[in-house]
Amino acid sequence: MSFDDLMAYERQTQALSQVAGRLGWDQETVMPRGAGDQRAEEMGAVAAILHERRTSGRVGDWLAAIDDSTLDAVGQAQMRHIRRDYARATRLPGDLAAEIARTRSLAHQRWAEARAREDVAHFLPMLARMVDLKRAEGAALAENGDAYDALLQDYEPGATAAGLEAMFGALRPRLVALRAACLERPAPKGLSGTFDEAAQMRLSRMLAKTFGYDMARGRVDKAVHPFSSGSGDDVRITTRTAADDPFNCLYSTIHEVGHASYEQGIDAAYRLTPLGQGVSMGVHESQSRIYENQIGRSRAFTGWLHERMREAFGDLGVADADGFYAAVNTLKPGYIRTEADEVQYNLHVLLRFDLERDLIAGRLEVDDLEEAWNARFLADFGYAVDKPSNGCLQDVHWSEGLFGYFPTYTLGNVYAGCLMQALARDLPDWEAHLAKGDLTAVTGWLRARVQQHGGLFEPRAVIAQACGGTEPDEGPLLDYLEAKFGAIYGL
Known part of the structure; x- marks a missing residue:
């Protein structure tokens, strides 16, 4: 009886958490500009209620009364999540949780203003406040351990900064060498012309459906920074447009559809329970990155997309489908992480990982x-940052207190490399399906192997099981990148 009571209570908590997420979606998309201060109070109030529920003595009593060994595998997985979340929540003072939520809303607004004005100083006081709060949260959660590792658990349970650093250290040399070799060769010709932004949005919605996104349970809107929000029967995505760069819109959409398809694909029996959402951001990123890159930027799929682009925009300025494929996968200098090619993307992430670890540890101050x-970017990429919106103001994450999130992007790429190797082995004709614009086989494989499980298994276990028991490592990703870009650039 205690388990049933706990799960009924948890269902209400999960529902309130979804409401809080909807407030965030609204703030990013359609909220009136003058509503910011009130929205901060609203989000702080909801956060306070959620924290009170998550730390309630009733939850502690139920947890003490339940013998996990009497439950089936699903029940034990539910308890694993609830016990872990309760332990974390009870370490965090309620007033600190509410203040973080309130500051997150205000800091997001300040970041957007500073980014538009190219004015770092306008953002720094609010960022300093957020860093102080997250240092306090990390210290409370770590209980004399590493504060950054404690924050990391919100995004990738079981991961440590030391483990990620070792993986990233193995990635860096081969990525740097591949980047240098490609950039020494002539760049493929890019698209030319301007591309109607309304037509981009129409095509992006068509692509979302092609990749299996259920528009009856979702919607596509525009935002400054593309994102996915929600789970179950209400999973929304955003994208952005630029008249001179349709790939920004289309591949942002495909990326976010990967996230959204994961949430929509979770077993409906888990809805509004701890298992009813993606198990970690690394696994989440594996879905968005494999949709965007290994599938969406493959030669087979870009051949099909080339025809859809010509139908929508006419002449694209490239000779044929091979030229289009090369244009989709061009390496070029750039500042923006979300616009980076597959080879350089992880170098952007490693920069952020190192800086945010130093911020939380106090080795680097916000000022x-x-x-x-700028110094790290110059050292890693060989050219200077030209303006703040291309530098430390480009990402929304730190304004929202998401310290520990950035490394999961590269971890997701590593997972995606492993998954693609297994998918290609299990579906040897996958490219023939993609060439026809039929993604049901590849997305069905991912739904069956990864997405349907939600939080049933631990993050690395999800990937290992999907790959036939092989533990994930960086090798398949690096092999894939070297083979793909070696062929494109004639290395």
Whole structure:
């Protein structure tokens, strides 16, 4: 009886959490500009209620009364999540949780203003407040352990900064060498012309459906920074448009559809329970990145997309489908993580991982962030940051207190490399399906192997099981990148 009571209570908590997420979606898409201060109070109030529910003595009593060994595998997985979340929530003071939520809303607004004005100083006081709060949260959760590792558990349970650093250290040399070799060769010809932004949105919605996104349970809107929000029967995505760069819109959409398809694909029996959402951001990113890159930027799929682009926009300025494929996968200098090619993307992530670890540890102060970012970028990429919106103001994450999130992007790429290797082995004719614009086989494989499980298994276990028991490592990703870009650039 205690388990049933706990799960009924948890269902209400999960529902309230979805409401909080909807407030965030609204703020990013359609909220009136003048509503910011009130929205901050609203989000703080909901966060306070959620924290009170998550730390309630009733939850502690139920947890003490339940013998997990009497439950089936699903029940035990539910308890694993609830016990872990309760332990974390009870370490975090309620007033700190509410203040983080309130500051997150205000800091997001300040970041957007500073980014539009190219004014780092306008954002720094609010960022400093957020960093102080997250240091306090990390210290409370770590209980004398590493504060950054404690924050990381919100995004990738079981991961440690040391483990990620070792993986990233193995990635860096081969990525740097591949990047240098490609950039020494002539760049493929890019698209030319301007591309109607309304037509981009129409095509992006068509692509969302092609990749299996259920529009009856979702919607596509525009935002400054593309994102996915929600789970179950209400999973929304956003994208953005630029008249001179349709790939920004289309591949942002495909990326977010990967996230959304994961949430929509979870077993409906888990809805509004701890298992009813993606198990970690690394696994989440594996879905968005494999949709966007290994599938969406493959030669087979871009051949089909080339025809759809010509139908929508006419002449694209490239000779044929092979030229279009090369244009989709061109390496070129750039500042923006979300616009980076597959080879350089992870170098952008590693920069952020190192800087945010230093911020939380106190080795780097907020007032020195811009200088540290610019120096690291120059060292890694060989050219200087030209303006703040291309530097430390480009990402929304730190304004929202998402310290520990960035490394999951590269971890997701590593997972995606492993999954693609297994998918190609299990579906040897996958490219023939993609060439016809039929993605049901590849997305069905991912739904069956990864998405339907939600939080049933631990993150690395999900990937290992999908790959036939092989533990994930960086090798398949690096092999894939070297083979693909070696062929494109004639290395």
